[in-house]
Amino acid sequence: MQYTENGPLGYYFEEIEIDKPLVTRGRTVTESDIVQFAALTGDYNPMHTNAEYMKSHPMGQRVAHGMLTLSYAVGQLYQLGFMERTVLAFRGLEMKFSLPVLIGDTIHVRLTVKEKKEMKRLGGGIVSAEIKILNQDGKTVQSGTMELLMASKPTT
Amino acid sequence: MQYTENGPLGYYFEEIEIDKPLVTRGRTVTESDIVQFAALTGDYNPMHTNAEYMKSHPMGQRVAHGMLTLSYAVGQLYQLGFMERTVLAFRGLEMKFSLPVLIGDTIHVRLTVKEKKEMKRLGGGIVSAEIKILNQDGKTVQSGTMELLMASKPTT
Amino acid sequence: MQYTENGPLGYYFEEIEIDKPLVTRGRTVTESDIVQFAALTGDYNPMHTNAEYMKSHPMGQRVAHGMLTLSYAVGQLYQLGFMERTVLAFRGLEMKFSLPVLIGDTIHVRLTVKEKKEMKRLGGGIVSAEIKILNQDGKTVQSGTMELLMASKPTT
Amino acid sequence: MQYTENGPLGYYFEEIEIDKPLVTRGRTVTESDIVQFAALTGDYNPMHTNAEYMKSHPMGQRVAHGMLTLSYAVGQLYQLGFMERTVLAFRGLEMKFSLPVLIGDTIHVRLTVKEKKEMKRLGGGIVSAEIKILNQDGKTVQSGTMELLMASKPTT
Amino acid sequence: MQYTENGPLGYYFEEIEIDKPLVTRGRTVTESDIVQFAALTGDYNPMHTNAEYMKSHPMGQRVAHGMLTLSYAVGQLYQLGFMERTVLAFRGLEMKFSLPVLIGDTIHVRLTVKEKKEMKRLGGGIVSAEIKILNQDGKTVQSGTMELLMASKPTT
Amino acid sequence: MQYTENGPLGYYFEEIEIDKPLVTRGRTVTESDIVQFAALTGDYNPMHTNAEYMKSHPMGQRVAHGMLTLSYAVGQLYQLGFMERTVLAFRGLEMKFSLPVLIGDTIHVRLTVKEKKEMKRLGGGIVSAEIKILNQDGKTVQSGTMELLMASKPTT
Numbered sequence: 001m002q003y004t005e006n007g008p009l010g011y012y013f014e015e016i017e018i019d020k021p022l023v024t025r026g027r028t029v030t031e032s033d034i035v036q037f038a039a040l041t042g043d044y045n046p047m048h049t050n051a052e053y054m055k056s057h058p059m060g061q062r063v064a065h066g067m068l069t070l071s072y073a074v075g076q077l078y079q080l081g082f083m084e085r086t087v088l089a090f091r092g093l094e095m096k097f098s099l100p101v102l103i104g105d106t107i108h109v110r111l112t113v114k115e116k117k118e119m120k121r122l123g124g125g126i127v128s129a130e131i132k133i134l135n136q137d138g139k140t141v142q143s144g145t146m147e148l149l150m151a152s153k154p155t156t
Numbered sequence: 157m158q159y160t161e162n163g164p165l166g167y168y169f170e171e172i173e174i175d176k177p178l179v180t181r182g183r184t185v186t187e188s189d190i191v192q193f194a195a196l197t198g199d200y201n202p203m204h205t206n207a208e209y210m211k212s213h214p215m216g217q218r219v220a221h222g223m224l225t226l227s228y229a230v231g232q233l234y235q236l237g238f239m240e241r242t243v244l245a246f247r248g249l250e251m252k253f254s255l256p257v258l259i260g261d262t263i264h265v266r267l268t269v270k271e272k273k274e275m276k277r278l279g280g281g282i283v284s285a286e287i288k289i290l291n292q293d294g295k296t297v298q299s300g301t302m303e304l305l306m307a308s309k310p311t312t
Numbered sequence: 313m314q315y316t317e318n319g320p321l322g323y324y325f326e327e328i329e330i331d332k333p334l335v336t337r338g339r340t341v342t343e344s345d346i347v348q349f350a351a352l353t354g355d356y357n358p359m360h361t362n363a364e365y366m367k368s369h370p371m372g373q374r375v376a377h378g379m380l381t382l383s384y385a386v387g388q389l390y391q392l393g394f395m396e397r398t399v400l401a402f403r404g405l406e407m408k409f410s411l412p413v414l415i416g417d418t419i420h421v422r423l424t425v426k427e428k429k430e431m432k433r434l435g436g437g438i439v440s441a442e443i444k445i446l447n448q449d450g451k452t453v454q455s456g457t458m459e460l461l462m463a464s465k466p467t468t
Numbered sequence: 469m470q471y472t473e474n475g476p477l478g479y480y481f482e483e484i485e486i487d488k489p490l491v492t493r494g495r496t497v498t499e500s501d502i503v504q505f506a507a508l509t510g511d512y513n514p515m516h517t518n519a520e521y522m523k524s525h526p527m528g529q530r531v532a533h534g535m536l537t538l539s540y541a542v543g544q545l546y547q548l549g550f551m552e553r554t555v556l557a558f559r560g561l562e563m564k565f566s567l568p569v570l571i572g573d574t575i576h577v578r579l580t581v582k583e584k585k586e587m588k589r590l591g592g593g594i595v596s597a598e599i600k601i602l603n604q605d606g607k608t609v610q611s612g613t614m615e616l617l618m619a620s621k622p623t624t
Numbered sequence: 625m626q627y628t629e630n631g632p633l634g635y636y637f638e639e640i641e642i643d644k645p646l647v648t649r650g651r652t653v654t655e656s657d658i659v660q661f662a663a664l665t666g667d668y669n670p671m672h673t674n675a676e677y678m679k680s681h682p683m684g685q686r687v688a689h690g691m692l693t694l695s696y697a698v699g700q701l702y703q704l705g706f707m708e709r710t711v712l713a714f715r716g717l718e719m720k721f722s723l724p725v726l727i728g729d730t731i732h733v734r735l736t737v738k739e740k741k742e743m744k745r746l747g748g749g750i751v752s753a754e755i756k757i758l759n760q761d762g763k764t765v766q767s768g769t770m771e772l773l774m775a776s777k778p779t780t
Numbered sequence: 781m782q783y784t785e786n787g788p789l790g791y792y793f794e795e796i797e798i799d800k801p802l803v804t805r806g807r808t809v810t811e812s813d814i815v816q817f818a819a820l821t822g823d824y825n826p827m828h829t830n831a832e833y834m835k836s837h838p839m840g841q842r843v844a845h846g847m848l849t850l851s852y853a854v855g856q857l858y859q860l861g862f863m864e865r866t867v868l869a870f871r872g873l874e875m876k877f878s879l880p881v882l883i884g885d886t887i888h889v890r891l892t893v894k895e896k897k898e899m900k901r902l903g904g905g906i907v908s909a910e911i912k913i914l915n916q917d918g919k920t921v922q923s924g925t926m927e928l929l930m931a932s933k934p935t936t
Contacts, residue, residue: 001861003802003803003860004803007804007805007806007888008804008860008861022783023783023784023785023786023787024788025668025670025674025787025788025864026670026676026677026787027198027668027673027674028673028674028675028676028686030500030655030656030659031498031500031655031656032498032500032503032654032655032656032659032660033196035498035504035656036196036500036504036659036660036663037196037227039351039354039504040189040192040193040196040351041227041228041230041231042183042228042231042234042235042351043227043230043231043234043235044234044235044354044493044495044547045234045239045243046241049495049496050493050495050496050574051496051572051574052494052496052574052604053494053574062496065227065230065246067223067226067227067230068227070223071197071199071221071223071224071227072197072198074197074199074221075196075197075198075199076198078198078199078200079198079199079668079788079859080783080788081788081861084805085202087201089253090221090222090253091252091253092250092251092253092300093249093250094248094249094250095248095249095250096247096248097245097247097248104675106674106676106677108787144248157469157549159490159491159548160491161491162491163491163492163493164492164547164549179471179472179473179474179475180475180476181356181362181475181476181552182362182364182365182475183356183361183362184362184363184364184374186343186344186347186812187343187810187812188342188343188344188347188348188810188811188815191344191810191812192347192348192812192816195664195666195816196663198663198666198668200666200805200807200859202806205807205808206805206806206807206808207884207886208808208886209806209886218808235547236471236476237469237476237549240493260363262363262364262365264475315646315647315704316647318647319648319649319650319732320649320703320704320705334627335627335628335629335630336631336632337631337708337824337826337830338826338830338832339510339824339830340829340830340842342811342812342815343811343812344810344811344812344815344816345508347812348508348815348816348819349539352501352504352505352539352540352543353539353540353543354495354540354543354544354546354547355542355546355547357546357551357552357555358553377539377558378558379538379539379542380539383508383509383511383533383535383536383539384509384510386509386511386533386535387508387509387510387511388510390510390511390512390513391510391511391512391632391703392627392632393625393632393705395513396513396649401565402533402534402565403565404562404563404564404565405561405562405563406560406561406562406563407560407561407562408559408560409557409558409559409560416831418831418832420631448832456560498656499654499655500654500656500659503654503656503657503660504656504660507660507819507820507822508819510819510822512649512651512703512822514649517652518649518650518651518652518730519652519730520650520652520730520760521650521730530652657820660820661820661851664816664817664820664851664855665851665854665855666852666855666856666858666859667851667854667855667858667859668858668859669858669863669864669867670865689851689854689870690870691847691854691870692851694847695817695820695821695823695845695847695848695851696821696822698821698823698845698847699820699821699823700822702822702823702824702825703822703823703824707825708825709826711825713877714845714846714847715876716874716875716877716924717873717874717875718872718873718875719872719873720871721869721870721872768872
């Protein structure tokens with residue numbers, strides 16, 4: 001991220017480096033996060049919202065929504081600043097969910113760009129990145145890939 | 157969804173039908189949704205939060221987060237009731253984002269189960285479903301597949 | 313409301329006057345309120361959340377939840393300060409819903425105590441109040457009665 | 469609830485059965501719910517928002533707002549799907565509040581239709597239902613009746 | 625605060641008394657408050673949002689945002705009712721932050737007007753008040769001064 | 781901001797440069813922001829929450845809370861990344877509020893460090909920065925100074 005007169009600025013397609021991992025800040029997933037995410041999305045699955053029900057469930061307690069973890073991961077990545085005003089679009093994602101995130105777990109994300117494909121017609125290029133969402137024990141809770149369309153560096 | 161003495165109950169792995177589409181209720185994505193989703197996830201990309209910036213952007217106005225649309229779609233699917241207490245886990249997803257969702261757009265979801273694979277060891281089976289998220293004009297804004305682990309019908 | 317060294321203090325059972333109306337501050341019900349109330353309660357009825365659907369509905373547009381209006385009314389009454397630390401319990405209510413509250417409407421509440429019944433055993437008495445929730449045109453949107461258990465004035 | 473091409477559909481006035489109880493999913497009322505409900509409604513009564521104050525109060529701890537419990541109950545009922553697009557209006561309610569809901573309690577609702585009254589002029593009929601809101605111990609925290617205006621089955 | 629036919633009414637510039645402290649209601653700062661304040665403002669500093677990180681930090685646990693405490697204090701002051709419709713503008717503030725507010729702390733505010741300066745041109749006068757935000761142990765967590773522009777009493 | 785293996789890292793006391801302005805991303809203040817800020821803080825002043833009342837008020841429409849603007853500004857500054865894990869404490873602030881922020885205004889912040897004072901005993905030093913919060917027309921809505929305690933660079 002660079003500091004400019006018009007605010008922070010991320011990296012352009014040409015500046016993005018392959019195979020260089022970026023690591024986000026961590027964030028604790030609280031009961032309040034799950035309550036708010038259930039509310040906003042309407043996903044009131046008892047696995048997320050019914051503590052009583054979960055007492056006799058194999059998991060033993062409420063778990064975070066898979067989409068909560070994934071949405072928070074994208075937010076954490078955004079706050080790294082490398083996409084600031086240089087990402088043109090989120091093109092797609094492919095994720096596997098491996099471990100539950102429990103109330104009190106702290107997650108962070110590791111993104112590694114694996115491929116770049118120029119798309120002149122779209123004003124930039126597609127960046128494919130490997131994503132790992134990790135908990136406080138360093139265990140992978142979700143992993144997969146994301147595709148972002150990044151802008152090309154303006155020619156002056 | 158069935159009405160039981162212990163609350164609503166969805167369908168078990170064995171009861172899930174292939175190639176029979178399920179359609180959710182629609183939901184209007186408001187400015188307030190985008191403000192709250194940016195907040196909760198921390199994804200404050202100016203494409204979602206800066207109306208001034210978007211005036212000179214090709215899109216011309218703020219757009220919803222791709223993850224907002226996807227998370228709302230999962231919530232809409234949950235409220236159909238077919239997974240109630242019968243879904244054991246969300247295993248993964250693979251989505252392509254095609255069109256932006258603008259403030260005031262109304263989205264709904266169409267899910268069609270395409271494959272079922274029994275997994276006795278896990279107490280049920282994997283259901284692969286095709287997902288289409290559509291706007292008020294019937295245009296697809298996101299599409300892809302989700303994998304759910306559904307419980308087997310208890311034997312009595 | 314009185315200002316004391318321990319913060320604001322409302323009126324005790326003995327101090328509550330019959331037939332003297334109390335009028336609250338007004339509050340505009342916004343789209344954001346409806347979005348948040350639908351979320352928190354899980355009442356995603358399309359009448360509250362689907363602008364597209366409401367275009368062909370007799371009401372012509374989204375309306376606020378009846379429970380939103382009623383819950384906001386109770387909040388507005390609380391902020392009048394007359395129950396501050398002197399209300400022991402909310403005992404019940406009986407309400408009729410007459411008119412819809414639309415996005416942009418501004419509601420306020422008029423409470424008039426109609427009856428007081430001492431309940432020594434409970435440390436105070438039951439106060440029955442007539443409630444009218446009015447919109448910006450002075451029209452009644454909901455009306456009914458509430459019963460509050462108010463504490464007796466401490467004897468020193 | 470039925471699955472149609474236009475999304476889920478509830479029951480029409482004519483299809484509603486008398487004396488057949490419907491039971492909702494359970495939901496745990498968390499500290500976050502109380503914080504958010506106090507915020508949204510403005511009901512900042514110390515019984516809901518001041519843990520210190522409640523230490524020396526007969527209840528011993530913060531309790532949920534009566535209106536929170538009631539609003540959540542309506543949301544839980546809505547998610548059962550039987551009113552989906554077939555409820556025309558919420559006409560009124562009459563509730564008694566019997567027991568406090570504490571942080572961590574899990575509530576569910578039992579609704580039993582007791583009376584149906586056709587109202588041709590209104591395009592359907594009034595359904596009067598007995599409502600019981602129960603906690604995890606099966607104890608009634610609130611009970612009363614609700615009146616809903618349900619649409620008549622369209623004639624084709 | 626006075627009860628009028630148009631709702632509650634605070635004190636006018638001429639009615640404000642110097643050196644007479646006003647004490648607010650207390651409010652417990654919960655984990656949910658910190659989660660929501662981080663979200664709304666975008667201040668995701670790990671001191672507020674990462675429980676894991678704070679284990680090895682001198683403070684030992686997450687702390688509330690200084691701005692959360694200050695914003696809540698202003699809200700608590702507003703609810704005292706003395707500014708109701710009589711405050712014309714918030715002119716400025718000068719605060720020192722002395723002690724952290726931890727999850728579960730209960731804060732209240734003590735405001736003492738120290739100076740009044742008539743400003744006929746602005747329709748009222750500037751009131752300078754000393755502010756102390758205190759926790760449940762009576763310790764000052766923040767202190768300073770605020771300047772409010774209060775309306776003059778209307779002449780009839 | 782630097783990218784490290786443990787996540788983003790801001791600047792240490794020694795690295796902070798005097799008189800070099802930092803400019804944040806912009807953010808549009810929406811009606812939803814005001815609704816949520818009123819809720820969370822309890823500051824339900826009709827200037828922020830009653831559209832009807834504001835029609836006959838000199839301002840002509842609802843305005844954002846001064847504390848909303850200030851809290852958002854701190855959040856915007858935090859997201860610049862220069863304080864990431866290097867700020868030890870927020871020590872105080874002194875602000876003047878000059879212009880109202882209206883619904884739809886887009887604010888950003890300009891911070892310029894004006895003074896640094898080493899405080900070995902506290903493990904770093906005090907940084908005094910001039911703050912200007914600007915709207916989309918480049919007009920200053922609030923200005924003043926903030927004092928931050930920044931950590932010293934660890935010696936290895």
